[in-house]
Amino acid sequence: MSQSRQRAIVVILVLALVLTWLVFDQLDRPNPLRNALSRIASPVQLVLRRGSRPLSDAWKRLGSLSELEQENERLRDENARLRQENLLLQEAKIANETLRRQLEFKSSVPTYHLLSAEVIGYDPSNLPQYLIIDRGAQDEIRVGMAVLADEGLVGRISDVNAASSKIMLLTDQASAISAMIQRSRGTGLVEGVAGKTELQMRYIPAEDAVVPGDMVLSSGLGGNLPKRLVIGQVTDVAREDVAMFQEATIRPAANLRDLEVVMVLLSFTPIDLVEEDVAES
Amino acid sequence: MRTKAINLYWGVPLTLLAVFAQSAVMPYIRLGGASPNLPLVLALCWVLLEGLGDGMVISLLAGLGVDGLSGGPFGLSMISMALTSALAGVAEANVFRSARFLPYIMVCLASPLYDGVYLGLSALLRSEFLPAMLIWRIVLPGMLLNVLLMPLVYHPLKALCARNQPRKAGWE
Numbered sequence: 001m002s003q004s005r006q007r008a009i010v011v012i013l014v015l016a017l018v019l020t021w022l023v024f025d026q027l028d029r030p031n032p033l034r035n036a037l038s039r040i041a042s043p044v045q046l047v048l049r050r051g052s053r054p055l056s057d058a059w060k061r062l063g064s065l066s067e068l069e070q071e072n073e074r075l076r077d078e079n080a081r082l083r084q085e086n087l088l089l090q091e092a093k094i095a096n097e098t099l100r101r102q103l104e105f106k107s108s109v110p111t112y113h114l115l116s117a118e119v120i121g122y123d124p125s126n127l128p129q130y131l132i133i134d135r136g137a138q139d140e141i142r143v144g145m146a147v148l149a150d151e152g153l154v155g156r157i158s159d160v161n162a163a164s165s166k167i168m169l170l171t172d173q174a175s176a177i178s179a180m181i182q183r184s185r186g187t188g189l190v191e192g193v194a195g196k197t198e199l200q201m202r203y204i205p206a207e208d209a210v211v212p213g214d215m216v217l218s219s220g221l222g223g224n225l226p227k228r229l230v231i232g233q234v235t236d237v238a239r240e241d242v243a244m245f246q247e248a249t250i251r252p253a254a255n256l257r258d259l260e261v262v263m264v265l266l267s268f269t270p271i272d273l274v275e276e277d278v279a280e281s
Numbered sequence: 282m283r284t285k286a287i288n289l290y291w292g293v294p295l296t297l298l299a300v301f302a303q304s305a306v307m308p309y310i311r312l313g314g315a316s317p318n319l320p321l322v323l324a325l326c327w328v329l330l331e332g333l334g335d336g337m338v339i340s341l342l343a344g345l346g347v348d349g350l351s352g353g354p355f356g357l358s359m360i361s362m363a364l365t366s367a368l369a370g371v372a373e374a375n376v377f378r379s380a381r382f383l384p385y386i387m388v389c390l391a392s393p394l395y396d397g398v399y400l401g402l403s404a405l406l407r408s409e410f411l412p413a414m415l416i417w418r419i420v421l422p423g424m425l426l427n428v429l430l431m432p433l434v435y436h437p438l439k440a441l442c443a444r445n446q447p448r449k450a451g452w453e
Binding site for chain 2: 003004006007010011014017018021022025033034037038040041044045046048049052055056059060063120121122123124125126127128129130132158159166168172173193194195196197257258
C-alpha cells in the first residue's frame with residue numbers, strides 16, 4: 001500500500017475517533033472510547049510505572065540532595081513535638097471515651113471504609129493536575145468520592161472507567177473544597193492555582209484568626225466531602241484592612257507529586273446538590 | 282523527495298507507547314512544574330526524519346492519545362501538537378534543513394510554542410488569565426527537559442530509519 005494511502009487511512013481514522021469521542025462526551029453515559037483507551041492503557045501504564053521506578057527514584061534523589069539535610073533536621077524536631085502531642089492526645093482520648101460512655105454518646109469519629117489503589121499515571125499534560133489509579137467502576141468507585149493518602153486529602157474522583165479512575169488533585173485549577181481552619185473554625189474555600197504546588201484558601205472572614213502553622217481541614221459544607229479530612233497547613237496569610245475576607249496559602253499535607261498508593265473513601269456518598277434541585281423541581 | 286523508511290503503521294503503536302509513558306513515567310521526572318513531553322518530541326523527530334505529512338499524522342495521533350488520558354479539555358493537546366508540528370515542518374523545509382543541530386534548534390522553538398498554544402487555549406476556555414510565572418514554572422523547564430530528551434528519541438529513530446532505508450542500486 002502506498003505511503004499516502006496509509007497516511008490517509010490513519011488521518012481518517014483519527015478524525016472519526018475525534019468526532020465519535022466528542023459525540024459520546026455530550027451524552028450522559030460514560031464514554032465507551034475513553035473506557036476502551038483506559039482498558040488498553042492501564043496494564044501498559046502499570047508495567048511502565050513499575051519498570052521506571054528506579055529511574056524516577058534516582059531523579060528524585062538527585063533533586064533533593066541539597067534539601068535532605070534541612071528536611072531531616074526539621075523532621076526530627078517535628079517528630080519530637082508530635083510525640084509529645086500524641087501522648088497528650090491519647091490522654092484526652094481516654095478521658096473523652098470515658099465521658100462519652102457516661103453520657104451514652106455515639107462516636108463522633110466515623111469509621112472509614114477505604115479501598116487502596118495503586119497510582120498508574122499522572123496527567124500527561126503539564127497544566128491539569130490529575131492522577132490515574134488502577135481501580136474503577138468494578139471496584140464500586142463513583143465520581144465525587146474523596147481520595148486520601150496517609151498524610152491527608154489528595155483530591156476527588158473525577159472520572160470513572162471500568163478498571164481505572166481519574167482523580168482531580170487538590171492542586172488542579174478547577175478544584176475547590178470547603179474547608180475550615182482547625183484552631184479558629186473559620187471557613188473558606190481551598191482552591192488550586194495553575195502551575196503551583198501550593199493551594200489558596202479564599203473567602204475566610206476577616207474577623208477569623210489565621211496564622212501560619214494552622215491546620216486546615218475539610219469542613220463538610222456542601223456535602224461533597226466528609227468533615228475533618230486533613231488538607232494542609234497554612235504557610236502565609238494575606239490580609240487587607242478594608243477587605244471583608246482574607247486569603248491564606250496552604251501547603252498540602254500529602255505530597256501530591258510522588259504518590260504511589262492512595263485510598264478511596266468508599267463509605268461516604270457525596271451529595272450532588274444540583275441533581276437534587278432538579279429532582280425537586 | 283524523501284524515501285519513506287519507516288512504515289506509518291509502525292508509528293501508531295510507537296506513538297501510543299510514548300503517550301502511555303508520558304502518563305506513567307515522565308511526570309516523575311520533574312523540573313519546576315514541568316516534565317518532558319515525549320509525544321511532542323516523537324512527533325518532531327517524525328517530522329524531521331519522515332517529513333511533514335507523516336509527522337502531522339503522528340502528532341494528531343499523539344495529541345488524541347494525550348487528550349484521552351488527560352483530565353483537561355478534550356482537543357487541546359491535539360490542536361497544540363498539530364500546530365507545532367506543522368510549523369516545525371514548514372521551518373525545517375524552508376529555513377534550516379541543513380543545520381547540524383537542527384533537532385535541538387527545533388525542540389527549543391517547538392516546545393515553548395506547544396506550551397504557549399496549550400496554555401493560551403486553556404486560558405481562553407476558562408476565560409481567565411494565566412499567571413506569568415507559568416513561563417518560569419512550566420515553559421522554560423519543559424523546554425530544557427525536552428532538549429535533554431531529544432537525543433534519546435532522535436538517534437534511535439534515525440538509526441531505525443537508516444536500517445530500513447532501501448539501498449540504492451548502482452553500478453560499481
